[in-house]
Amino acid sequence: MNDLPKQKETTLSFEKIKEDILRPMQNHKGLELWIAFLITVISVCAWAYYVQLRDGLGVTGMRDYVSWGLYIANFVFFVAVSLVGMLISSILGLLRIEWITPISRIAEIIAVAFVAVAGLVIIMDMGRPDRVVNVLIHGRFQSPILWDITVVTTYLVISVLLLILPMIPDLAICKNELKKTSPVLKKLYNILSFGYINTPSQHKHLHKMIRTLMVIIVPVGLAIHTVTSWLFAATLRNGWDTTIFGPYFVAGAFVAGSAALVVAMYFFRVSYKLQDYITDLQFDKMGKLMVAVCLVYLYFNLNEFLVPGYKMKTGDDIHLKELFTGHWAIMFWSSQLLGNIIPVMLLVTKKFRKPLPLMIISLFILAGAWIKRYVIVIPTLLHPHLPIQNVPDNFVHYYPSAIEISVTVLSFALALLIITVLSKIFPIVPICETADNNGIDYKIDA
Amino acid sequence: MKEETSNNSRRKFLKSVGLTVGAAGVVSGFSLLGAAKAVAQEPGETVNLLTQDGQLVQVDKNQLRPTVSEPLTELQKRGREGIAGKSFVMVIDLSKCRNARKCMDACQNHHQLRPDQHHINVLQMQDAEHTAPYFMPKPCQHCDNPPCTKVCPVDATFKRQDGIVLIDNERCIGCRFCIAACPYSARIFQWTEPKDAEKYKDLTYNIEANVPQKKGTISKCLFSADRLRENKLPSCVSSCPNGVYYFGDQNEDAVTNGTTHETVRFSQLIEENAGYTLLPELGTKPRVYYLPPKNRAFEFNGDLLNEENLH
Numbered sequence: 122m123n124d125l126p127k128q129k130e131t132t133l134s135f136e137k138i139k140e141d142i143l144r145p146m147q148n149h150k151g152l153e154l155w156i157a158f159l160i161t162v163i164s165v166c167a168w169a170y171y172v173q174l175r176d177g178l179g180v181t182g183m184r185d186y187v188s189w190g191l192y193i194a195n196f197v198f199f200v201a202v203s204l205v206g207m208l209i210s211s212i213l214g215l216l217r218i219e220w221i222t223p224i225s226r227i228a229e230i231i232a233v234a235f236v237a238v239a240g241l242v243i244i245m246d247m248g249r250p251d252r253v254v255n256v257l258i259h260g261r262f263q264s265p266i267l268w269d270i271t272v273v274t275t276y277l278v279i280s281v282l283l284l285i286l287p288m289i290p291d292l293a294i295c296k297n298e299l300k301k302t303s304p305v306l307k308k309l310y311n312i313l314s315f316g317y318i319n320t321p322s323q324h325k326h327l328h329k330m331i332r333t334l335m336v337i338i339v340p341v342g343l344a345i346h347t348v349t350s351w352l353f354a355a356t357l358r359n360g361w362d363t364t365i366f367g368p369y370f371v372a373g374a375f376v377a378g379s380a381a382l383v384v385a386m387y388f389f390r391v392s393y394k395l396q397d398y399i400t401d402l403q404f405d406k407m408g409k410l411m412v413a414v415c416l417v418y419l420y421f422n423l424n425e426f427l428v429p430g431y432k433m434k435t436g437d438d439i440h441l442k443e444l445f446t447g448h449w450a451i452m453f454w455s456s457q458l459l460g461n462i463i464p465v466m467l468l469v470t471k472k473f474r475k476p477l478p479l480m481i482i483s484l485f486i487l488a489g490a491w492i493k494r495y496v497i498v499i500p501t502l503l504h505p506h507l508p509i510q511n512v513p514d515n516f517v518h519y520y521p522s523a524i525e526i527s528v529t530v531l532s533f534a535l536a537l538l539i540i541t542v543l544s545k546i547f548p549i550v551p552i553c554e555t556a557d558n559n560g561i562d563y564k565i566d567a
Numbered sequence: 568m569k570e571e572t573s574n575n576s577r578r579k580f581l582k583s584v585g586l587t588v589g590a591a592g593v594v595s596g597f598s599l600l601g602a603a604k605a606v607a608q609e610p611g612e613t614v615n616l617l618t619q620d621g622q623l624v625q626v627d628k629n630q631l632r633p634t635v636s637e638p639l640t641e642l643q644k645r646g647r648e649g650i651a652g653k654s655f656v657m658v659i660d661l662s663k664c665r666n667a668r669k670c671m672d673a674c675q676n677h678h679q680l681r682p683d684q685h686h687i688n689v690l691q692m693q694d695a696e697h698t699a700p701y702f703m704p705k706p707c708q709h710c711d712n713p714p715c716t717k718v719c720p721v722d723a724t725f726k727r728q729d730g731i732v733l734i735d736n737e738r739c740i741g742c743r744f745c746i747a748a749c750p751y752s753a754r755i756f757q758w759t760e761p762k763d764a765e766k767y768k769d770l771t772y773n774i775e776a777n778v779p780q781k782k783g784t785i786s787k788c789l790f791s792a793d794r795l796r797e798n799k800l801p802s803c804v805s806s807c808p809n810g811v812y813y814f815g816d817q818n819e820d821a822v823t824n825g826t827t828h829e830t831v832r833f834s835q836l837i838e839e840n841a842g843y844t845l846l847p848e849l850g851t852k853p854r855v856y857y858l859p860p861k862n863r864a865f866e867f868n869g870d871l872l873n874e875e876n877l878h
Contacts, residue, residue, distance in 0.1 A: 176759060177757070177760060177782045179758030184758065185684075185746070186752065188743040247741050247742055248739075248742070248757075248782075249784060250740075252741075255738055255740050256720055256721055258721075259722050264717070264718050265718060266718070266720035352747075355718065356714065356718070356748045358750065505750070505752045507751060509752070510690050511690075512683060513683050
């Protein structure tokens, strides 16, 4: 394992790095098809959203008891995934861990795409999206929703900055190298490279800015998911009324985010032919990191479910029985086993930390993470303090409608489209940082 | 100086009177014109109306307009302020409820709700496995520490000085956080176009009755705040045939039974009958008090109560 980076040092030159990383940006093969597919999905699903706007939220499966459904579960999932930007590029970056260099930009792109779409998901869930401006006019800071809007926006802004700033030297290279690219992109590279030519003072200033942002994003990243958890924890509902929701959600977010990053790493490595950069080393390290974050998450799960499960006090008892052995047992246990316990057991062995097995395990973790969000949001609403009576049958159960599923697919397609476009117009692996890490000298022309 | 001011104000006054008269003249001119036009369009069809002084008059049908209530801003303002000096409370005597559901019907009628939408709901309750089952009408509890108003991001739901928790459908963004926060499940949402939306679409929104209902917004029990302003009891209270409800003002320490119209001391009623509030452990401090179902006026005739029905 350890001989891999050494080998790289001997074979890599700045020209080769440049060529390898810039090649996928010019070679369009297959990409148009993928983008066309995403746009088709988005247009079809946008129609579903139009129907929802026209006829009201009644076209969804939500009713007076389950008044938050798929959309909110999805929102929590999106916020969770977006936290990977903070984990990888900020926490590990501040610890000066070198193996994250080739994957830090993928992490940042995922963060930007998912947090941006998370904001949209909330609007899709609103009964009166036409009144969204009321939040600005009549906003009350006593409401966790206001805190949420504030931190989501802040996190988006800082994530975009953390994507662009470290990319300035690379964009200066793009400006010089990508002669055949469209005029719009040329202009974009020109603007975003801010006349960077890698003088020592420019280098110093840029790195100062990046490090400052890395520090700032840690509390903001913690805040975004903590506040999202408070949307639930601030209520008097069994299953949500708990004090550890903040750290519990943050721990879960690291699991979901790392899994999303691994899946993205695998696809970029294969389709962009970046085996020399996103190497087995990165997968191995990500596998180990996932064991760590999964164990933390498991510990929180024990606290969240074992402690109230031991006491079975009134209110909690129905909720927990339904989760452990009742209607929600399959979803609950599959998210715990397939999304957490079994992956930990597998990932401690080296052979499961190879790219393909790790990617497949990550897909399970990601699915488990999504189901977990669903299980957090819906069962609690179905187990209120007072009995549900004298209401139509569809108030007592919750099944997402086709419209709801389409709008959810829309949010996923949008996030994927943002990731695709960003990874198309920007070098997905940092060129200059890779050269720096390998001790290769380079010059950037004005 | 003083004289000058008064002169000034007189001039201002005359000027504004002139303006008003002029404007009124223009407006009335237009309305006369409009009336004349309407008559010219479709003559003949008239209806009989009784005037305030008891005279029967014939009016052209084209001239008929729905009664103009106060403008929206005035309704919103007084609706948010509430009725000064009052502190409304409700007492529900569980020993008298036999699930007649007249309160539910009256409420749905008053607030333009569908039959499956409940501002008030009569629940079958059983507190523990071997305890006696009973019927429990459950309106909004109008908590003094309301979880719903805390979480609202736009102040669309709020508590007034007289203790009533209202919601403003002109402002609600439909995030449904208040539904999630309410431990009594007392709130409903207009998932689709409300009942009779077309019929009431020209009506000015009255925040104290929450009518007309609006698609994509929250609705809830309001203690019939619009009726309270007219010194009437809430719809549910007056429509109960069995004397279940008492309603009144805690400041006066008096509550009136909606059926018997008997007024009793609130504190005495609660004390003598061991009145309680729902889920007191949550600290929401409800304004709706319950009297335990002791010495029932009827036999419990609910469905077989099993776990399934209760939760």
